[in-house]
Amino acid sequence: xxxxxxxxxPLSVPEGAIASLNxxxxxRGSQSFFWYRQYSGKSPELIMSIYSNGDKEDGRFTAQLNxxxxxxxxxxxxxxxxxxxxxxxxxxxxxxxxGSGTRLQVQx
Amino acid sequence: xxxxxxxxxxDICQRGTSLTIQCQVDSQVTxxxxxxxxxxxxxxxxxxxxxxxxxxxxxxxxxxxxxxxxPNLTFSTLTVSNMSPEDSSIYLCSVDMxxxxxxxxxxQYFGPGTRLTVL
Numbered sequence: 024x025x026x027x028x029x030x031x032x033p034l035s036v037p038e039g040a041i042a043s044l045n046x047x048x049x050x051r052g053s054q055s056f057f058w059y060r061q062y063s064g065k066s067p068e069l070i071m072s073i074y075s076n077g078d079k080e081d082g083r084f085t086a087q088l089n090x091x092x093x094x095x096x097x098x099x100x101x102x103x104x105x106x107x108x109x110x111x112x113x114x115x116x117x118x119x120x121x122g123s124g125t126r127l128q129v130q131x
Numbered sequence: 132x133x134x135x136x137x138x139x140x141x142d143i144c145q146r147g148t149s150l151t152i153q154c155q156v157d158s159q160v161t162x163x164x165x166x167x168x169x170x171x172x173x174x175x176x177x178x179x180x181x182x183x184x185x186x187x188x189x190x191x192x193x194x195x196x197x198x199x200x201x202p203n204l205t206f207s208t209l210t211v212s213n214m215s216p217e218d219s220s221i222y223l224c225s226v227d228m229x230x231x232x233x234x235x236x237x238x239q240y241f242g243p244g245t246r247l248t249v250l
Contacts, residue, residue: 057238057239059241065243065244066221066223066241066242066243066244067174067223067241068241069132069238069239069240072238111173111174113239115237117179117187118164118176118179118239119164119174119176119225119239120176121173121174121175122173123172123173124173
């Protein structure tokens with residue numbers, strides 16, 4: 024069983040819609056969770072971090088954490104074509120363990 | 132966040148040779164990490180490098196193949212030794228910085244990466 028799982032996509036949404044990205048993790052003791060965005064040919068860029076159950080909002084981005092269900096999600100409101108990228112979920116242990124990433128395509 | 136630079140940004144190397152990748156940070160950091168991202172794949176941790184101690188390697192990675200130096204708190208190198216085409220990847224350096232916005236956990240930031248092609 025993979026430690027961090029994501030659907031590889033592609034997830035295709037129209038411009039202006041809400042994109043919902045999901046991630047599950049296997050280590051029940053994990054405390055810190057991160058979402059990174061990676062454009063093709065670029066390195067990962069941190070979008071959000073979340074440590075407590077519930078929602079955390081930052082601009083158009085909302086991270087949601089449910090430790091009981093071992094589930095993390097990222098919502099992107101008012102999706103823009105510039106949001107088209109691969110979104111990586113990461114869980115902190117000694118270092119970061121990454122999911123395989125979900126490719127998001129926002130259609131103009 | 133930290134400003135992280137890597138050299139070289141890309142290289143094309145011959146089988147059997149070695150390449151040393153440098154990572155420079157604009158502030159002192161305790162922990163530095165080296166990741167590999169193979170084509171179409173996610174990131175895999177190679178090793179953790181702390182200043183003044185031996186690097187800690189993940190399963191499947193060995194010091195003879197990926198020797199790491201960490202001479203001070205702002206600099207590290209990763210060498211890819213005796214390269215084969217299977218080593219063609221992007222190699223990424225990252226560092227821990229204290230979380231912002233009330234977060235108590237360190238957050239990792241990544242350098243721009245080194246794209247390696249082995250012929």
